[in-house]
Amino acid sequence: xxxxxxxxxxxxxxxxxxxxxxxxxxxxITEELLRSQLxxxxxxxxxxxxxxxxxxxxxxIASADMDFNQLEAFLTAQTKKQGGITSDQAAxxxxxxxxxxxxxxxxxxxxxxxxxxxxxxxxRVDGKSQSRHSAEIHTPVAIMELEIGKSGQxxxxxxxxxxRVPFDHTLARQESEFLCLEFDEIKVNQVLKKLSEVEESIxxxxxxx
Amino acid sequence: QLIDFQWKLGMAVSSDSCxxxxxxxxxxxxxxxxHSGQVKNKSFEMTIPQxxxxxxxxxxxxxxxxxx
Numbered sequence: 568x569x570x571x572x573x574x575x576x577x578x579x580x581x582x583x584x585x586x587x588x589x590x591x592x593x594x595x596i597t598e599e600l601l602r603s604q605l606x607x608x609x610x611x612x613x614x615x616x617x618x619x620x621x622x623x624x625x626x627x628i629a630s631a632d633m634d635f636n637q638l639e640a641f642l643t644a645q646t647k648k649q650g651g652i653t654s655d656q657a658a659x660x661x662x663x664x665x666x667x668x669x670x671x672x673x674x675x676x677x678x679x680x681x682x683x684x685x686x687x688x689x690x691r692v693d694g695k696s697q698s699r700h701s702a703e704i705h706t707p708v709a710i711m712e713l714e715i716g717k718s719g720q721x722x723x724x725x726x727x728x729x730x731r732v733p734f735d736h737t738l739a740r741q742e743s744e745f746l747c748l749e750f751d752e753i754k755v756n757q758v759l760k761k762l763s764e765v766e767e768s769i770x771x772x773x774x775x776x
Numbered sequence: 777q778l779i780d781f782q783w784k785l786g787m788a789v790s791s792d793s794c795x796x797x798x799x800x801x802x803x804x805x806x807x808x809x810x811h812s813g814q815v816k817n818k819s820f821e822m823t824i825p826q827x828x829x830x831x832x833x834x835x836x837x838x839x840x841x842x843x844x
Contacts, residue, residue, distance in 0.1 A: 632796040675794040676823075682803065683820040688830060690837055694844045707844040709837045715820045746818055748778050748808065752841050759838050761781050762831045765802055768785045769824060772800060 572617050575659050577605035582663045585622050590629065590674045621660075624652070628664055629671050638664060686743055687714035709750045716743035779815065780807035802827040 584601045587593040602614045609617075624645060633641060642657040652660070690711040750758065782805040788797045805819045822830060 630793075630795045632794065632798070672794075675791075676788075676797065676799045678793045679788055679791040679797060679799070680801070680821055685820050685822050685826055685830065688833060690833065692837060692840045692844055707841050709841050711837070713820075715818065744818075746806075746808065748806075750778060750837075750841075752838075754778060755834070755838050755841055758778070758781050759834055761783060762834055765783050765785060765827065766831060769800070769802075769827070772785060772787070 572606065572609060572613065573653055573656070575655050578621070578656060578659045579663060580605050581618065581621060582625060582660065583667075585618065585625055586667060586671060589622060589626060590671045590678075592674075592678070620650075620652070624660060625664075628660075629675065632668075632672060633664070635665070681717075683715045683717050683744075685713060686716045688712070706751055709755055711748045711750065713746045713748070714743045715746060777809045778806060779809055781805075782807075800824055 581601060584596050584605070588596040598615060598618060599611070601618060602609060602611060606614055628638060628641065631637065638661060642652070642661055645651045646654050646657050688711070690709060693708045693710060784803040784805075786801050786803055788799045788801065790797050802822045802824070803819065804822065805817060807815060807817055809815045
């Protein structure tokens with residue numbers, strides 16, 4: 568049976584499934600689902616510690632946001648451990664991390680964003696106009712619509728789908744709030760000044776220490 | 777109507793899901809008044825690329841509003 572677990576073909580699928588569960592928050596990926604679809608001949612008592620080991624390795628790699636040197640060192644250490652992984656398995660894990668690192672990192676960043684995000688922005692500028700209700704000639708006005716919403720879990724594309732999971736509509740993004748703002752020229756420039764202060768701050772932050 | 781615009785540049789260093797996050801973000805707090813005069817606070821976050829897009833669009837608005 569150990570031979571089954573060492574086979575590398577289903578490992579890639581397993582890592583994808585574990586990532587979907589651990590990082591993308593995709594519900595419905597149970598241990599039994601993974602076992603039955605990827606390692607059908609392995610009994611659950613053997614599969615359980617195996618997938619736990621792989622999950623632990625994946626989480627360590629993601630948590631430390633390992634670069635490729637760190638990854639190599641980490642995986643080599645895992646191959647030398649008692650009850651660790653084989654070098655073939657290390658190669659599969661390495662390949663997986665290299666192709667999924669960016670997406671997983673993005674997902675982890677999203678998980679740490681609890682405040683609403685800016686989902687969309689549209690605007691127009693209205694020219695001079697006159698209203699019969701007011702003698703004033705309206706000065707040009709910028710009208711901006713901000714779409715603000717919480718970052719719900721995104722539905723990740725199913726390129727990994729060697730595993731079939733029922734589609735869950737609750738993954739759909741939560742309702743957005745639309746905020747409509749009017750700015751005259753003075754206001755626009757005031758905000759612009761503030762934005763340039765932010766930009767300056769960013770440059771200072773990003774400078775190599 | 778926008779009454780006030782406050783901002784904060786933050787760096788998320790670490791979280792319980794990722795120990796090595798290192799992710800900068802811009803948090804914005806807008807104080808807005810609706811037609812009835814009621815004032816509300818609205819806050820949201822932007823990633824750096826989102827902020828830069830926001831800034832670029834604002835500059836475009838400024839350029840246009842000057843010429844109108």
